Amino acid sequence: MTAYIIRRLFQAFIIVVLVTMLVFIAMRLMPGDPLLFYLSQDNLTMFSEEKLQALRHEYGLDKPIILQYTDWISRMFQGDFGISISNRRPVLYEISKTLPVTLYLGVISFVIGNILGIGAGIICAVRRGKVIDFIVTTMANFGITVPVFWLAIVMIYVFGLKLGWLPTHGFVWPTVNPWLSFKQSILPVICLAIGPLGGMARQTRSVMLEVVRQDYVRTAYAKGLTENDVIRRHVIKNGFIPLAILLGMGVTGILGGSVIVETVFNIAGMGRLAVNAVMGLDYPVTQAITLISAVMVVLSNLIVDISYAWLDPRVAYS
Amino acid sequence: MTEDRNSFAEAPPRVSIWKHYYHAFFSRKIVVVGLVLILINIIAAIFAPWLAPYDPNLPDPENAMLPPSWKHPLGTDTIGRDYLSRMIYGARTSITIGLAAVGVAAALGVTLGLVAGYFGGWTGTIIMRVIDALMAFPMIMLILLIAAILGQGMLNIIVSLGVGMMASYARMVYGQVISVKQNEYVTAARVIGASPGRIMFYHVLPNCLAPVIVMMSLALGGAILAEAGLSFLGIGINPPTPAWGAMVNMGYKYLLSDPLLSIVPGFAIMILVFAFNMVGDGLRDALDPRLRGTL
Numbered sequence: 001m002t003a004y005i006i007r008r009l010f011q012a013f014i015i016v017v018l019v020t021m022l023v024f025i026a027m028r029l030m031p032g033d034p035l036l037f038y039l040s041q042d043n044l045t046m047f048s049e050e051k052l053q054a055l056r057h058e059y060g061l062d063k064p065i066i067l068q069y070t071d072w073i074s075r076m077f078q079g080d081f082g083i084s085i086s087n088r089r090p091v092l093y094e095i096s097k098t099l100p101v102t103l104y105l106g107v108i109s110f111v112i113g114n115i116l117g118i119g120a121g122i123i124c125a126v127r128r129g130k131v132i133d134f135i136v137t138t139m140a141n142f143g144i145t146v147p148v149f150w151l152a153i154v155m156i157y158v159f160g161l162k163l164g165w166l167p168t169h170g171f172v173w174p175t176v177n178p179w180l181s182f183k184q185s186i187l188p189v190i191c192l193a194i195g196p197l198g199g200m201a202r203q204t205r206s207v208m209l210e211v212v213r214q215d216y217v218r219t220a221y222a223k224g225l226t227e228n229d230v231i232r233r234h235v236i237k238n239g240f241i242p243l244a245i246l247l248g249m250g251v252t253g254i255l256g257g258s259v260i261v262e263t264v265f266n267i268a269g270m271g272r273l274a275v276n277a278v279m280g281l282d283y284p285v286t287q288a289i290t291l292i293s294a295v296m297v298v299l300s301n302l303i304v305d306i307s308y309a310w311l312d313p314r315v316a317y318s
Numbered sequence: 319m320t321e322d323r324n325s326f327a328e329a330p331p332r333v334s335i336w337k338h339y340y341h342a343f344f345s346r347k348i349v350v351v352g353l354v355l356i357l358i359n360i361i362a363a364i365f366a367p368w369l370a371p372y373d374p375n376l377p378d379p380e381n382a383m384l385p386p387s388w389k390h391p392l393g394t395d396t397i398g399r400d401y402l403s404r405m406i407y408g409a410r411t412s413i414t415i416g417l418a419a420v421g422v423a424a425a426l427g428v429t430l431g432l433v434a435g436y437f438g439g440w441t442g443t444i445i446m447r448v449i450d451a452l453m454a455f456p457m458i459m460l461i462l463l464i465a466a467i468l469g470q471g472m473l474n475i476i477v478s479l480g481v482g483m484m485a486s487y488a489r490m491v492y493g494q495v496i497s498v499k500q501n502e503y504v505t506a507a508r509v510i511g512a513s514p515g516r517i518m519f520y521h522v523l524p525n526c527l528a529p530v531i532v533m534m535s536l537a538l539g540g541a542i543l544a545e546a547g548l549s550f551l552g553i554g555i556n557p558p559t560p561a562w563g564a565m566v567n568m569g570y571k572y573l574l575s576d577p578l579l580s581i582v583p584g585f586a587i588m589i590l591v592f593a594f595n596m597v598g599d600g601l602r603d604a605l606d607p608r609l610r611g612t613l
Contacts, residue, residue, distance in 0.1 A: 018451035029467045145592040147543055147563070149550045150584025153570055157577050256456035260547055264570075274459060275551055278466045290463050294454040301454075 004309050012302045019294045024069050027287050076291075082284035086276070091288045094273060099292070101171055102262070102269035105188055106254045113193035114200050114250060118243065121204020125212065126231060136201065143198020148257060152191045152264040159187065169266040191261045196250045203246055204239070211239040241312045248297075248304035255293050342604035352596030359590050363410040370403035375558040383576055392582060395565075396572065401579070404560040405586060411561045412590060415476055416542040420534050422480025423541075427487025428523070428530060434488070435495025436518050446492060452485040461544060465553050472555045475548060479541055490533060494526035501525075528605045536598035539591040546587045562587050 056062050063071070075081075081091035120140065124133045160168035167184050174181040211217065212235055220230045258271030266272070270289055277285035344350060362369060378398035386393045392401035434445035452460065461482040468474035498504070499522055507517045546563035548554045554561050562583040569579025 014447060015450050015454055018447055019454050022448075022451055023463075026463055026467060031467075031469075141592065141595065145539065145543075145588055145595060147546050147550075147566070147584055147587045147591070149547060149563070150566055150580070150587065153566065153573065153580050153584065157573050157581075161574055252456045256458040259456075259458050259462070260551065263551060274462060278462045279552065281466070286463065286466060290455060290459050293456050293459050294451075297454045297456065 001309065001313070005306055008302060008305050012298050015298050016295055019298070020073060020291065021069070023287055023291050023294075024072060026290075027283055028065075030281075030283055081288040084277075084285050085282045086280045086285075091284045094285060095270065095288055095292065098268055098270040098273045101267060102255070102258045102271055104173075105171075105185065105192060105261075105267070105269065106258060108185065109189045109192035109257075110196065110250055110254050112189065113196035113254075114247060116193075117197040117200025118204045120197070120201040122208055122231070122236065122239075124201065124205040125208030125235075126227075128209065137205065140198040140201035140205075143194045144202070145198075146194065148191050148195065149260050149264050151194065152187065152261060155187050155190065156264075171265075171267040171269070188261050188265050188267060191264075192254055192257045195257060196253055199253070200243070200246065200250070204243060207242050208235060208239045211235050214238070241308070244304060244308050244311060248301040251300040252297050255296065339604045343600050346600060346603075348596050349600030352593040352600070355589055355593035356597060359409045359413060359593070362406050363413045366406045366410050370400075370406045372400035372403045374399060374403040374407040374560050383572070385576075386578070393576070393578060395579060396568065399558075401582065404565065405562075405583065408560040408562040408565060408583060408586070409590070411472075411555060411559060412542050412545065412587070415472065415479070415545045415555075416538050416594075418476045419479035419483065419541045419545070420537050422476060423483035423537065424487050424530060424534050426480060427484035428491050428526075430484070431488035431491030432495055432518050432523060432526075435492040436499060436514065436522060438496075442492075445488070449485045449488045449492075453489070457482050458544065458547060461548065462553065465548065470553065470556055472559075475545065475554055479544055479548075482544075483537060483541065486537075487530065487533060490529055491526050494529065495522055498522050498525045532598070532602040532605055535601045536595065539594035539598065542587065542594065543591050 053062075061068065079092055081095070083089070084091050084094055087094075117140075120136045124136050124140075127133050156168045159166045166186055167180070170184055171188075172181050172184065216238075217230060217234055220234045221227075225233075255271075258269055259274055260271070261267070262269040262272035263275050270293075273285060274289045276282070277289065376399060378394070380398065381390075381394050382396055382398040384390055384394040384398075390400050390402065392405060395401055395404065430445050430449065434442040434449075455463070461478045464478040464481055465474065468478060504517060504521055507521050512521075545554065545561070546566075549561040549563035550567045552564070552567065554564055557564065565583040566580050566587075569576070569581075569583070572579055
């Protein structure tokens with residue numbers, strides 16, 4: 001087990017290094033002068049050619065590309081992600097303000113989406129071919145089919161504008177105003193959770209259908225256990241192992257979903273920041289966000305893999 | 319004569335493989351529904367110039383924001399363009415980008431997976447680790463990043479989506495190639511002096527293709543959804559070419575006065591994605607029942 005964890009940690013480290021390289025290359029491919037990373041556009045036009053050269057030297061942009069890369073990495077380790085081009089604040093400050101919002105909504109959606117999805121999938125598998133199976137499967141298909149931005153707009157129209165029950169946009173922390181925060185979170189959380197919910201329900205259904213066919217389930221029935229006991233002790237326990245791996249993918253989905261959901265609901269999270277950064281050609285911010293989200297995905301996959309090996313010891317030996 | 323026939327009644331009937339695929343594919347009604355919906359959209363896309371009652375890009379400010387009528391079945395938009403015509407042309411955008419992006423993704427991913435799996439060693443390790451790194455990015459972030467480098471326009475969006483989606487093909491084909499290349503016919507081809515390229519494309523690739531086709535059909539819905547999301551965010555093909563996602567976004571500003579402007583194109587996206595997902599499911603069940611529930 002320890003050897004497996006060390007091996008997985010090493011792999012994750014390699015992937016993170018490659019991710020930083022890809023982001024670095026991507027940034028060098030962006031149109032425009034990399035000096036924009038450190039200066040605003042107006043500043044750039046004010047400088048004479050000699051001064052620009054001096055600045056280039058100061059920021060290490062005249063060094064070989066490999067050294068530029070290592071400089072960039074070491075600056076990031078010191079928490080220096082550069083200055084945002086659009087508002088000239090440090091990128092780290094922008095991220096520290098927006099990331100908690102995205103994580104807050106993301107974690108709630110992740111938990112709700114996966115719990116409801118797994119529950120729905122189990123119900124479908126147990127009642128296979130019955131009306132409830134048909135209804136839940138159809139709704140799960142809706143969940144993976146519906147364009148999230150459209151669902152958001154339809155819900156804003158119905159619950160916000162027509163019925164007036166819920167606010168149409170914005171975000172406040174529950175510590176500031178718990179009731180408003182709760183009401184504001186409902187629609188974004190539904191939008192973020194619907195995809196993972198549908199996907200998880202479909203996967204759980206097929207995994208559970210596979211498990212109920214196994215001999216040990218038939219044995220469990222044969223020895224006289226009630227259906228509840230069979231499902232709880234044998235079906236769910238064995239079915240959960242392949243599902244654990246899907247939880248890691250859910251993190252990717254929710255981080256991606258935040259891009260659209262935060263834009264529609266005008267929530268000042270990292271997703272909306274990413275869209276604004278890409279649209280405004282704000283490279284330092286774009287770079288930091290893609291890097292941070294990729295590292296978060298690598299870490300969550302690492303956690304999933306290790307817990308997977310813990311749940312099913314055979315994995316560590318293969 | 320009849321007795322003779324009866325004596326063979328026990329033997330299973332001979333069913334050709336194509337008949338088997340046909341029955342497995344068409345056995346679920348929902349798959350047929352999906353196929354019909356896709357055909358309607360493809361017809362709309364191909365014959366848009368003949369089907370659309372008006373020029374989709376011609377503004378007519380005097381007739382802006384009209385409600386549905388016989389003259390304009392879906393009304394007109396904010397600058398008086400006929401909404402039905404824009405919807406019909408929007409199908410063209412969605413289907414073209416969806417198909418092309420999946421094609422690019424499969425071509426890139428399959429080639430990389432094939433090369434990595436066949437040569438193995440350092441080549442394979444490097445390619446697959448880069449693929450792992452690509453998979454670490456949330457897809458929409460990766461696509462946004464590539465779109466930011468390339469800029470807007472249809473071709474750039476296709477390439478962004480294609481590169482963003484290629485990793486899963488590479489990983490799947492890699493796994494397939496590892497097992498297929500152990501077969502004797504691959505060794506035999508190598509013995510008679512076939513080049514690596516020939517072995518990869520003539521002997522290995524055809525035996526890895528079924529899951530690729532299934533994955534492509536299942537990815538189409540996702541590609542259309544991703545394109546719609548991008549064009550909703552304003553990163554898509556250049557206006558005024560109609561794209562459903564951008565139309566939802568434009569209508570969003572007029573949600574209270576004219577909700578149909580947003581609701582109609584979004585509904586069309588959902589129906590098309592649903593149709594592609596259903597047909598993808600059907601194709602998976604027909605071509606490779608082992609993959610059921612795994613893709």
